[in-house]
Amino acid sequence: MTRWLIILLGGLSAVAVLSAELEQRLFVAFAMTKAQQASSLPTDSGVFLQGHEAGQWSRVGPVIQAMNSITADPSNPSTLYIACGNGIVRSKDGGDSWRMVTGWRESDFTKIAVDPVNGDNVYAASVWGLSVSRDGGESWNPSNLGLEEKYCRSVIIDERNPKRLLLGTGAGIYESRNQGRSWNPIRKSSRSNILRLSRSEADSDLWIAGTEGEGAFLSRNDGRTWNPVAVKLKDRNLYGVALHASDARRMALGGWESGVWVSEDGGEIWIDRGAGLPSPNVTAVTFDPNVPDRLWVSTFEEGTYYSDDNGKIWVDGNLYGAYVLDLDSIPINQ
Amino acid sequence: MSPDTALVRFHILTGLMCWGMACLGAFASPPPAAPMSDAEFARLYRERCEYLIDQTVASTDPDDLTKGSSFTIAANLHRRTNLEWASKRLRLANDPPSGAMFWMHPMVLLMETGKGVLSDDDWGFIRELWRTYFPYRGDTENHWVMYYVSLYLAAEMFPYAGPEAWYNGKSSQEIMADAKAFILDWMRITTSYGQGEYDSPNYIEEYTRPMALLVGWAQDPELRLKGKMMMDYILLDYAVENLEGLYGGAHSRLYPRYLLQPGMTQAAGHGWLLFNQGEYRSNGGTLMIALSGYTPPPILFRIATDRDKAYVHRELKRTRWRFRHAGPDAFEVDGKSTIPVYKYSYVHPDYILGSSQGGLLQPIQQQTWSLVWREKDLEGKTNTMFGLQPYSSPIEGTMYFPSDWDTVTDLIARSKVDYDSPDKLEGGSPYEQVFQHQSSLIALYDIPEGTRFPLISTLFSRDIKQRIEDHSGWIFGQGGPLYIAYRPFAPGEWKPVDWTGLLQGGAGGWFSTGFKELSEGSQCLVSRSLKNGYILQVAPISAFDSYTEFQDTIRSLPIDFSLEPTPSVQFTGLDGLVLTARYGSPPTVAGKPVDYSKWELFDGPFAQADRKSQTLEMIYGQQRYFLDFKNGSAKTSIVTEP
Structure with missing residues (x-):
């Protein structure tokens, strides 16, 4: 699979094709909570990569509770970062060995983004705010100037301009144009907590956000303005948002007591595709990086499912009993 | 009327x-009873301590390898009793390890009491546990205190061990610096703004356990002293x-x-x-x-x-x-x-x-x-x-x-x-x-x-x-x-x-x-x-x-x-x-x-501490006991006017 690399030339960005061949792999971060009784400890938890068969999952990273997400450095995919309750765990050898790169001041990370041009710049969202590393994860500092609420769950780097970041917070979506040094609201709302943010690979002006309490929003002008979509889900908590990698018209949403909804016309008409899933409580949604028309959803403790026909028929992808916290893909060396 | x-x-x-x-x-x-002298108080307290250890050791069944916590093993190591059982039970109880910080602090107690008693094989087994088992740090104040005190003391026993020796990929020196910084900061916050997980009749022991570890075994003089002071502080909180x-x-x-x-x-x-x-x-x-x-x-x-x-x-x-x-x-x-x-x-x-x-x-x-x-x-x-x-x-x-x-x-x-x-x-x-x-x-x-x-x-x-x-x-x-x-x-x-x-x-x-x-x-x-x-x-x-x-x-x-x-x-x-x-x-x-x-x-009549002071004064009649966390001192004095 080909991937894109941004090269900065005199302040302007250009796009070039990276020659190295990488493989995109689906990952899932989960805790096995279904068997959790009389204890606050899940029976198992961690980050797992999908094998070459759908529903084959193998662990990556240490065995530890509260593993929330994994990210690879786009310019050096052997470097992996795991966002977890203990902090951030990093591997520089493709997962053979791991090191806790944060200290006691940092905790409860949810999502990490690595600068695609300069891998030294790493941005980590946590419930305590954003932490930034300028040395590839060796040291971290908080960077919350301008945020109304520090609580944040999502951070994304604008691949066309890596100085620009979007952050999903407890008080809306914020933008930084100076590598996270300061923040300005681009969609402020004290009512909505931004649960998920995603940007289209097919149309880089297209963004989608899932919220707690206000449904979903789309931006078609690179984040400048945001409009609600899927009116039937307007007051729902949406934990899953997905944009198709090559067809900007295709997208999906999933949420609590909402099942999964899909659109094939760029978000104008939404169709309920929850039938066939064992639970209406969906915690994650994504398109498969290797089978582009395959849609994955995770239900709360009732398993992870995939569909090759945009949600008409669902196939069991295992993980029964899991509470999936993230379902996405990362590039890894073949 | x-x-x-x-x-x-x-x-x-x-x-x-x-x-x-x-x-x-x-x-x-x-x-009113005749006041007990300090020496008598200390003697009776020591007797209760010994009785408690005796009772713990007496609860050991050396023929039963399926029972016995790390606490029990530690009491036996302290007394140099049932050592064969202790060595075997150590392995069985940790196959596999679990419990995160609730595993860490009894394990450190076992290691400290096992110095000079545990065999090289035992130590090898224990070192391997610390290399491979990645404990969760938890989500409460007591979890973090137990986690960092345990981690500090474990690293202090092997001060020159490199990152390959520990589950988190950090060297002993890195671990000790990070853990000590947390422990001292927790003490600063507590003595400035009050404890967050305050006055729990259940969770008091989740604080006295790590403080006891510092009092008993920390080689770092600052942590040993402040661990003792913090133990006094927590117990005063209960005493009043x-x-x-x-x-x-x-x-x-x-x-x-x-x-x-x-x-x-x-x-x-x-x-x-x-x-x-x-x-x-x-x-x-x-x-x-x-x-x-x-x-x-x-x-x-x-x-x-x-x-x-x-x-x-x-x-x-x-x-x-x-x-x-x-x-x-x-x-x-x-x-x-x-x-x-x-x-x-x-x-x-x-x-x-x-x-x-x-x-x-x-x-x-x-x-x-x-x-x-x-x-x-x-x-x-x-x-x-x-x-x-x-x-x-x-x-x-x-x-x-x-x-x-x-x-x-x-x-x-x-x-x-x-x-x-x-x-x-x-x-x-x-x-x-x-x-x-x-x-x-x-x-x-x-x-x-x-x-x-x-x-x-x-x-x-x-x-x-x-x-x-x-x-x-x-x-x-x-x-x-x-x-x-x-x-x-x-x-x-x-x-x-x-x-x-x-x-x-x-x-x-x-x-x-x-x-x-x-x-x-x-x-x-x-x-x-x-x-x-x-x-x-x-x-x-x-x-x-x-x-x-x-x-x-x-x-x-x-x-x-x-x-x-x-x-x-x-x-x-x-x-x-x-x-x-x-x-x-x-x-x-x-x-x-x-x-x-x-x-x-x-x-109150028995205790005074101002906001952000990092101090605590205990008061009883003419006696004063003053804890100063900023300067790291604990002083007893007698005042002429009660």
């Missing part, structure tokens, strides 16, 4: 006179609200079994070991203290056990860090939000009545106010009273836990099974406001429509005898050595404790074990009025000639309350002072508003 009016005034006068004398302890206290081992007052966390039996808590175990209170009972905290060699300063013993006179003791604590829904009262410490907790305890020779201001102060297990009283035999005794609004909401869950809105309540209730139950006995509520002056307590409630459990509940335990529902609206009772008067503002109905049957049905395993026996015969007064409130007035039996006289006196106390538009009350307590409270407004005593802005970390 009518004869009835004259009689009422007589009762008020005589009642108040007796009351005043009882407050001074004139009736309740036994004849201690009545024969009972931990009185408002609490951050308590489990249902211990709410009903305050004499059975982990704190009570500490009371036995440290202050010779109650019956022998052991727990991990006391064993670690006994093994560590820690000796409490004698002033602690005297503060914990001298109950000749009643006193008011105030404390300032704080809530656990909040990352969402912090609220208008929140302030930030180093970028993290919290709100102040104002604690007030009236410690009487016969009882402790204590409270916090109400509101959501701690997740799940808060006890906003409580009454405990002296009993001769604590076994099976439910010598307590408390009230609550059983609040359950994702707002509370997501305030403190990094979980999703839709799952957090369910996941909490997987381990704290009564959290989402209307009949629970613990928990804070944003719709509850409490105010106390000495032996009088006022609670007001303004519960919005649509609240999940729109009710309030007050425990009347089986050990409150001679309960009378009086025509005046007061409910009278007798709990041990005191009379109790409770005046609800709206009617309620009597329900058995656990009235939905949640815990009796076996929910939660260990959580509810024995709960039926503990709760049988106790009742809750449950009221479904959304605007509500009550007054609690207690007095020692010794202050009155009879139960009838107490009732007459209480009936005669002026009281005026209304529930609309917001609950409010004016009440003249037994001490003759007029108390007023209105939901949402500061309460007053004799016309003066209570000024919470002047609340200090510790403010």
Whole structure:
């Protein structure tokens, strides 16, 4: 699979094709909570990569509770970062060995983004705010100037301009144009907590956000303005948002007591595709990086499912009993 | 003046006179015993320590490899007994390791007591555990303290080990620097703003355990000294609200079994070991203290056990860090939000009545106010009273836990099974406001429509005898050595404790074990009025000639309350002072508003500590014991003027 690399030339960005061949792999971060009784400890938890068969999952990273997400450095995919309750765990050898790169001041990370041009710049969202590393994860500092609420769950780097970041917070979506040094609201709302943010690979002006309490929003002008979509889900908590990698018209949403909804016309008409899933409580949604028309959803403790026909028929992808916290893909060396 | 009016005034006068004398302890206290010398105190304490270790070793069955915790192994290593069993049990108990910080700190105890005893093979096995097992750091204050103290001491044993030796890929030097920084910062925060997980009769041992490790085995002189000072600090916090081992007052966390039996808590175990209170009972905290060699300063013993006179003791604590829904009262410490907790305890020779201001102060297990009283035999005794609004909401869950809105309540209730139950006995509520002056307590409630459990509940335990529902609206009772008067503002109905049957049905395993026996015969007064409130007035039996006289006196106390538009009350307590409270407004005593802005970390006859001072002064007669965390010193002195 080909991937894109941004090269900065005199302040302007250009796009070039990276020659190295990488493989995109689906990952899932989960805790096995279904068997959790009389204890606050899940029976198992961690980050797992999908094998070459759908529903084959193998662990990556240490065995530890509260593993929330994994990210690879786009310019050096052997470097992996795991966002977890203990902090951030990093591997520089493709997962053979791991090191806790944060200290006691940092905790409860949810999502990490690595600068695609300069891998030294790493941005980590946590419930305590954003932490930034300028040395590839060796040291971290908080960077919350301008945020109304520090609580944040999502951070994304604008691949066309890596100085620009979007952050999903407890008080809306914020933008930084100076590598996270300061923040300005681009969609402020004290009512909505931004649960998920995603940007289209097919149309880089297209963004989608899932919220707690206000449904979903789309931006078609690179984040400048945001409009609600899927009116039937307007007051729902949406934990899953997905944009198709090559067809900007295709997208999906999933949420609590909402099942999964899909659109094939760029978000104008939404169709309920929850039938066939064992639970209406969906915690994650994504398109498969290797089978582009395959849609994955995770239900709360009732398993992870995939569909090759945009949600008409669902196939069991295992993980029964899991509470999936993230379902996405990362590039890894073949 | 009518004869009835004259009689009422007589009762008020005589009642108040007796009351005043009882407050001074004139009736309740036994004849003063000869003061124990410091040397005698230390000798008896050491004897209890040795007894506790002996009992732990005696519980070992060397032929049974399936039983025995790391604590038991450590006690045997300390005594050099059952060593073959210890070595084998070490392996079996850690195949595989589990429990995160609850694995780490007993393992460090085992390693420290095993120096010079464990074989090279044993050490190799232990080192491999630390290399491969990646413990979770947890999500509570006690978790972090146990985690970092354990990690520090483990690394200190192998100070030059490289990153390949540890699960987290850091060298021993890196681990020690990070862990020490946390430990010292936790002490700074606690001695500046108050403990977050404050005054828990259950979780006190989750703090004394790591402090015992520092006292006993830290080679770093600063950590060893400050560990000792922090142990003194935590035990003083218990000692000033201690009545024969009972931990009185408002609490951050308590489990249902211990709410009903305050004499059975982990704190009570500490009371036995440290202050010779109650019956022998052991727990991990006391064993670690006994093994560590820690000796409490004698002033602690005297503060914990001298109950000749009643006193008011105030404390300032704080809530656990909040990352969402912090609220208008929140302030930030180093970028993290919290709100102040104002604690007030009236410690009487016969009882402790204590409270916090109400509101959501701690997740799940808060006890906003409580009454405990002296009993001769604590076994099976439910010598307590408390009230609550059983609040359950994702707002509370997501305030403190990094979980999703839709799952957090369910996941909490997987381990704290009564959290989402209307009949629970613990928990804070944003719709509850409490105010106390000495032996009088006022609670007001303004519960919005649509609240999940729109009710309030007050425990009347089986050990409150001679309960009378009086025509005046007061409910009278007798709990041990005191009379109790409770005046609800709206009617309620009597329900058995656990009235939905949640815990009796076996929910939660260990959580509810024995709960039926503990709760049988106790009742809750449950009221479904959304605007509500009550007054609690207690007095020692010794202050009155009879139960009838107490009732007459209480009936005669002026009281005026209304529930609309917001609950409010004016009440003249037994001490003759007029108390007023209105939901949402500061309460007053004799016309003066209570000024919470002047609340200090510790403010009572036995302890003084100013906000942000990082100090604590313990006071007993002419004796002073001064802890200074900023400068790292602990000094004892004698003052000429008490």
